[in-house]
Amino acid sequence: MSTxxxxxxLLDVQALDKRFxxxxxxxxVSFALRAGDRLALIGPNGAGKTTLVNQISGVLAPSAGEIxxxxxxxxxxxxxxxxxxxxxxxxxxxxxxxxxxxQRQIELALFEREGLTGRLWRGMDGYPALQAEAQxxxxxxxxxxxxxxxxxxxxxxxxxxxEMALALALRPKVLLLDEPMAGVPKGDGARLLxxxxxxxxxxxxxxIEHDMDLVFRFATxxxxxxxxxxxxxxxxxxxxxxxxxxxxxxxG
Amino acid sequence: MNTLFNxxxxxxxxxxxLFVIAVGLSVTLGLMRFVNLxxxxxxxxxxxxxxxxxxxxxxxFWLAVPLAxxxxxxxxxxxxxxxxxxxxxxKELDQVLFTIGLSFVLIAATNAIAGPQVQLITLPPxxxxxxxxxxxxLPAQRLLVIGAGLTxxxxxxxxxxxxxxxxxxRAAVDHSGTASAxxxxxxxxxxxxxxxxxxxxxxxxxxxxxxxxxxxxxxLKYLVLVLVVVAVGGMGSIAGSLVAAVLxxxxxxxxRYLASGWGSLFFFVAMAALLAWxxxxxxxx
Amino acid sequence: MNSPxxxxxxxxxxASVAAPVATKAPAQRPAVRCAPPWRAPLxxxxxxxAACALFPExxxxxxxxxxxxxxxxxxxxxxGVAGLATxxxxxxxxxxxxxxxxxxxxxxxxxxxxxxxxxxxxxxxALVSGAFLLRYQGFTFLMLTVAVSQIVLSLxxxxxxxxxxxxxxxxxxxxxxxxxxxxxxxxxxxAGYALAVLVLMFYAAQRLVQSPFGLALRGIHENRARxxxxxxxxxxxxWLLYTVAGALAGAAGALSxxxxxxxxxxxxxxxxxxxxxxxxxxxxxGQLSGALVGATVFxxxxxxxxxxxxxxxxxxxxxxxxxxxxxxxxxxxxxxxxRAGGGR
Numbered sequence: 092m093s094t095x096x097x098x099x100x101l102l103d104v105q106a107l108d109k110r111f112x113x114x115x116x117x118x119x120v121s122f123a124l125r126a127g128d129r130l131a132l133i134g135p136n137g138a139g140k141t142t143l144v145n146q147i148s149g150v151l152a153p154s155a156g157e158i159x160x161x162x163x164x165x166x167x168x169x170x171x172x173x174x175x176x177x178x179x180x181x182x183x184x185x186x187x188x189x190x191x192x193x194q195r196q197i198e199l200a201l202f203e204r205e206g207l208t209g210r211l212w213r214g215m216d217g218y219p220a221l222q223a224e225a226q227x228x229x230x231x232x233x234x235x236x237x238x239x240x241x242x243x244x245x246x247x248x249x250x251x252x253x254e255m256a257l258a259l260a261l262r263p264k265v266l267l268l269d270e271p272m273a274g275v276p277k278g279d280g281a282r283l284l285x286x287x288x289x290x291x292x293x294x295x296x297x298x299i300e301h302d303m304d305l306v307f308r309f310a311t312x313x314x315x316x317x318x319x320x321x322x323x324x325x326x327x328x329x330x331x332x333x334x335x336x337x338x339x340x341x342x343g
Numbered sequence: 344m345n346t347l348f349n350x351x352x353x354x355x356x357x358x359x360x361l362f363v364i365a366v367g368l369s370v371t372l373g374l375m376r377f378v379n380l381x382x383x384x385x386x387x388x389x390x391x392x393x394x395x396x397x398x399x400x401x402x403x404f405w406l407a408v409p410l411a412x413x414x415x416x417x418x419x420x421x422x423x424x425x426x427x428x429x430x431x432x433x434k435e436l437d438q439v440l441f442t443i444g445l446s447f448v449l450i451a452a453t454n455a456i457a458g459p460q461v462q463l464i465t466l467p468p469x470x471x472x473x474x475x476x477x478x479x480x481l482p483a484q485r486l487l488v489i490g491a492g493l494t495x496x497x498x499x500x501x502x503x504x505x506x507x508x509x510x511x512x513r514a515a516v517d518h519s520g521t522a523s524a525x526x527x528x529x530x531x532x533x534x535x536x537x538x539x540x541x542x543x544x545x546x547x548x549x550x551x552x553x554x555x556x557x558x559x560x561x562x563l564k565y566l567v568l569v570l571v572v573v574a575v576g577g578m579g580s581i582a583g584s585l586v587a588a589v590l591x592x593x594x595x596x597x598x599r600y601l602a603s604g605w606g607s608l609f610f611f612v613a614m615a616a617l618l619a620w621x622x623x624x625x626x627x628x
Numbered sequence: 629m630n631s632p633x634x635x636x637x638x639x640x641x642x643a644s645v646a647a648p649v650a651t652k653a654p655a656q657r658p659a660v661r662c663a664p665p666w667r668a669p670l671x672x673x674x675x676x677x678a679a680c681a682l683f684p685e686x687x688x689x690x691x692x693x694x695x696x697x698x699x700x701x702x703x704x705x706x707x708g709v710a711g712l713a714t715x716x717x718x719x720x721x722x723x724x725x726x727x728x729x730x731x732x733x734x735x736x737x738x739x740x741x742x743x744x745x746x747x748x749x750x751x752x753x754a755l756v757s758g759a760f761l762l763r764y765q766g767f768t769f770l771m772l773t774v775a776v777s778q779i780v781l782s783l784x785x786x787x788x789x790x791x792x793x794x795x796x797x798x799x800x801x802x803x804x805x806x807x808x809x810x811x812x813x814x815x816x817x818x819a820g821y822a823l824a825v826l827v828l829m830f831y832a833a834q835r836l837v838q839s840p841f842g843l844a845l846r847g848i849h850e851n852r853a854r855x856x857x858x859x860x861x862x863x864x865x866x867w868l869l870y871t872v873a874g875a876l877a878g879a880a881g882a883l884s885x886x887x888x889x890x891x892x893x894x895x896x897x898x899x900x901x902x903x904x905x906x907x908x909x910x911x912x913x914g915q916l917s918g919a920l921v922g923a924t925v926f927x928x929x930x931x932x933x934x935x936x937x938x939x940x941x942x943x944x945x946x947x948x949x950x951x952x953x954x955x956x957x958x959x960x961x962x963x964x965x966x967r968a969g970g971g972r
Contacts, residue, residue, distance in 0.1 A: 148857070174859030186857070188850035192660045199840075199847050203858045208844035208865065211836050211872075215843050216662055239660050261859065372767075430953070436713065437953045440909045443902070444949025451942035567774060567898055574771035608782035615775040619760070622768040 098126040099161070101177070101295040102265045107146060107156035109139075109319075116142050117153065118320035124265060124295040131310035132299045135339070139319040140299045141183055144267050147297075148180045149173045161264060174203075179263035181254040183270045183299070189243035193234060193253060196242055197225040200260040225260075231289075232256050233282055248279040255286055266290070268298040272305065307331070315339075348479060350597045356485045357554055358592025359492025364547030364565075365572040366499060366584050367540020373579020374515060374536055377427065378435050380442040382544055383569060384449040384562035389415040389545020390552050391453065394462035404467040408549055412542045419541025423534050431533075446562045454559040462557040464549060488550045492585075495543060499581045512536060571610075575617045577624015586625050587617070665834040668917050669827050676823040680816070687815035689931055694822035695883045696923040700907045701826075701833055701916060702876035707905070708913030709837055710869050711849030712762075715901045716773030719757070719780040720874045722896030724750040724881025729797045729891040730790060737803040739811075739821065743882045750878015751871050753780075758870040762863055774898065781896040796892035797885075811887075818887040825883060829876055833916055836872065845869055910952055 102124040109117035116139045124130055132140050145151040147158055149170035157166045160176045168176070188196055201221045202208050216222070229235045232252045237245060242253060251271060258266055271287070272280050287309055290296060300306050306313065306327075313330040315322040323329075323336050330336055368382040392411035396402045402410075422445075430438050470487055473480045503509040511532050514522040523529045548557065555565055572591065576583030591610060598609040617625065679690050703717050727749035728742040736742075757776050764772055784791045791797055804810045809817045836842050847855045848862055855862055885891045894900060903926070911922020929948070933941030 150853075150856075169861075170856040171859045171861045174857070180857055182853070182857070186851055186854045188847050188854060190850060191847070194660050195843065196847075199843050200858050202840040202843065203855075203860055207840045208860060209841060209868075211839050211841045211868075213840075214662060214665065214835065214838045215840050216838075218840075257854075257858065433953070436707075436909050436913070439713075440906065440949050441953040443906060444946040444953075447942040447946025447949065449946075451940060451946065455940075563899075567778075570771060570774070574767060578767070604786060606782040606785050608779055608786070611775045611778040611782070615772055615779070618768055618772055618775070619764070622764055 098128075098293075100125050100159075101161055102147070102297070103157075103159035104147065105157045105159065107143070107153050107158070109142060109146060109151065110154050116319050117146065118318070120156075120316070120319070120321055122314055122321070122324060124297060126264070126293045126295055127311075128295045129309055129311045130295075130297045131306045131313045132297060132316060133301070133303075133306060133313060134316035134322070137318075138316040140316055141269055142319075143316065144180065144269050144297070144299060148178060148267055174261060174263075177264035178267070179258040179261045179265070180267035181258050181269055181271055183273050185247070185250045185254055187242040187250060187253055187257075190241050192239045193242055193245065194222075194225050194229060194238040196253060197228055197256060197260055198222060200257045201225055204261050228256050228260055232286060246279075248275045248283065251275055252282060252286065255283070259290075263294070265295045266297070268296065268300075270299050270301065272300065272302055346600060350600050351593065352481060352485055352489075353600075354593030354596035355589060356488040356492075356592075357551075357596050358589035359488050360547050360551035360554060361568060361572050361592050362492055362547075362585050362588035363495050363550060364544045365569045365576070365588060366495070366581055367537075367543045368569055369573045369576060369578055369580065369584045370512075370536055371540050372573060374512065375431055375533055377431055378438040378442065379427070380439055380566060381422075381445040381449065381562065382442075382540070383564070383566040384446050385415050385419055385541040385544035386548030386551075386565070386569075387449070387453065387557060387559075387561040388418060388548070389542075390464065390548035390557040390561070391457060391462055392545070393549045394464045394552070394557060395457070397465040398463065404465065404470070408546075411549060412545050415545030416538045416542035420534055420538035422541075423537040427537070428530075428533065443563075446566075450559045450562050453562075457559075459559055462552075464552050464557075484553065491546070491550055495546070496581065496585050503581065508532070508535070571614050575614055575621075575625060577621075577627045580624050580626055583624045583626045590617075662838045665838055666831060668834060669831040672830055672920065673823070673827045676827070680819050680823070684814070684816075687819045689927070691815055691819045691822045691887050693924050693927045694819070694826045695880050695887070696904075696907065696927050697920045698822075698826045698829060698883065699877055699880040700904050700911075700919040700923040701830060702873045702880065703904050703908050704913055704916055704919040705833060705836070705869060705873040705876070707908060708915070708918070709842065709849065710845045710866055712866070712870075713770050713905075714773040715770055715898065715905065716775075716777030717873075717877060717904055718896050718898070718900040719777035720750045720753050720877035721881040721884070721900065722784070722891075722893075723753050723780065724878025725885040725891045725895045726784060726791055726797060726881075727878070728882035729800060729885040732802060732886070733797070733800040737801060739802050739805050739886050742802070742886055743825065743879060746878045746882025746885070747875045748878070750881065751875040753878070754874020755867070755871045758867050758874075762866045762870060774901075777896065777898065777901060781893060784896055785893060791891075794893060796890055798890040801889060802886050815887075822883050822887060825879060829879060830916070830920070833876070837916060841865070841868075906949065910949070912956075 100123050104123070105121050107117055107120045120143060122130070132143070134140055142151065146153045149165070149168065149172075153166065157164060159165065160173060160178055163176055165173050165176060191199070198215065198221060201224055202215070202218075205221065207218070226235060226238065229238055234249060234252060234256075237249065242250060245253070251273075255268070255271060271283055275283060284305070298309065310327055312325065313327055314324045315330060315336050317339055322339060323333050325333070364386045367385070368379060371377055371379055371382070389411050392414050393407050396407035396411060397404055430441055466484065470483045472483055474483045474486055503512060511522070511527045514525070514527055515529055515532050548561075555561065572584055572588045575591065576585070576587035591614060594613045595607065595610040598605060598607070602609070621627070676694065680687060683690065699717075699721050702720070703714070706712050706714055706717065724746035728746035731742050731745040761769060761772050761776065785793055787793075802811050805817055805821055811817050844855065844860055844865055847858075848860065848865060852862060881895060884895065907922040907926040908919055909922070910926055911920065912918030926945070929945060930941065933944050
């Protein structure tokens, strides 16, 4: 007898609430991500999308509510702890070590993943397997030629690729992408789009995006956020037809 | 009871001196994000000018002091416009290095011009005596210092809150890019605030000449105290500097009276505690 | 299946952890590689020995340079590598000096044991103060380091019975090094001892900086948010680094106590912390070798100019500091290298 295994719930956001003094930026937000989900978080500017991602990744502490990652309550866990539990994210504003050669930036992610950054003696060049993996990652993203270039000297679109490469280098189970295409001109986004298509099948992905073509192409589920609260949560077709969403966001 | 009163008065006076010197640095740090470690030199220059005018040129104290302050303001404005503004975008360590170097040069220049001995400012008879308040007598000089400090605080607060320059200043501190786009003359604001800060430092140097003797190393010797007041009070906060200066000044004075063997321990313990409690400044959250 | 690697030129000395080496090598060779960690320390050893051989009258000054170099090296780890600007580093140096002096005076006069005590004192002070200090950043952290070192100074001044207070600690004589080498009046043993300790610790620092730990520290320096997002326990890494730097500073302090046979409160002063920072920025922060260059240049300058007139020397060094900001040493070294090496 074949059993259908429901994919496990990897990320569970429960009644998340956040206030900054009088400002209520996250209102009772709940949703769950299972392995393989491609969830797009959309909404007007100021809806609180990045704030929500910041709470999930641990940059901000919520005022109320809980966050569960792969069965563990991580609401009080540090950013580093959540990464070790399988979470990774990219930033809307590119956040790279500006003077690091690209390869070193990737290697650093790998060292961190393997728990090697507490080692003081053996040189960073003494880990050939990790260096090879770093080069593979660069090759997959078409950046091998820039291995020695400081990250700040790369083209903006390439920096966005590094953002994604770093998150994937950590081999996460849950990936949060904060506007990966932000600021990238329409034409230059091909490699980023290819990278999105090539994401591992069992990875749970939450993506914040404004580009609706990308959203409807990529997402298996859409959550619409407006003024900090969930306006709608469903399949792309359902969202497209939802009159509330059309009125508030999609412009009819 | 006697001692307590002395501690309060001396502490308040000391705090006022620190405040008047520090407020310019606080504004400069908050406004231009410019680490000016040569700020102590302005206090020194103001004091030296007043000393020379009253002792050598035999001017009246009441004329010498405004002139000394004006001279310090001019020096500040010239330094800012010609040299320091080129460092505004630079790394903090660069600013530290440059302004330390500038302090060294000013110390050496001061010694070359006036020699290494302590400079005294001749006080007018009015200030050299005591004032009878009925229940206590106070040295008149202390009264002047406290009064001057409060006046400076009030004037600074009024300028920032009520005048157009104050509006420009606040806009420039909060968002210089937008302020500039709105037509606010940022360069003028920067230069004028810097000069005002230098002038106030000079005034503080004059007021504090008794507590902090004027000699060439003055520029660096009291810099730590001024930085402490700025840090504890919060960069850019005038009220914060006042509270921090008075609080720390009183603690330091009290420890000198009551526990002189412990040096400045209590001052720095208090400072560390306050800063750890409110890292962004006493009055900011 | 590697794409052809671009051959690269030595990068300008700007916090680059790997000086990319020109390679026309087979495709398996990585494009970025660190220089061998023993190279610079070996150069240092040769230069140090040469200096001692060429200027046997100046061994006292040369020993002071070695000790200053070690102290500034320790500061470079904190300021240049980890990016934590501190003005309280003298506390670690001074407590190392006092610990070594007190140990020699009351327990045992063996230099190496005393060195160990100094290292332990520096490391322990860094461990304890770092637990508090490293919770803060930027200007707040800077001022708190000042507070901590001033508190240490006050405590040392108060504990007259142990430290001699403002008069300083003296009256201890060191036993022969390794049981054989007496500290001679010319200062040869002292110079050799200081150089040996400096070279060994420089090598250790090189390895640390080239390790994954060192890479993570540079990452924290350049972008803390990125490191947190990679899963780095930032506080723990900085705390470990600060403790190691404390050990090196404590060693420098111990050497100072042992080679001078006296410890004064100036070893804990704000002026010493500021001077070390100036030496570091002068020579170039972040490259380790810059620390040694800055310490050498500044100490030599101070020695030559101060004997002329203590105030006029301030003109010289003040002017130099202002100049250095507009003409950075890094660019000068690169320019010199290009002139000397015909451009690489």
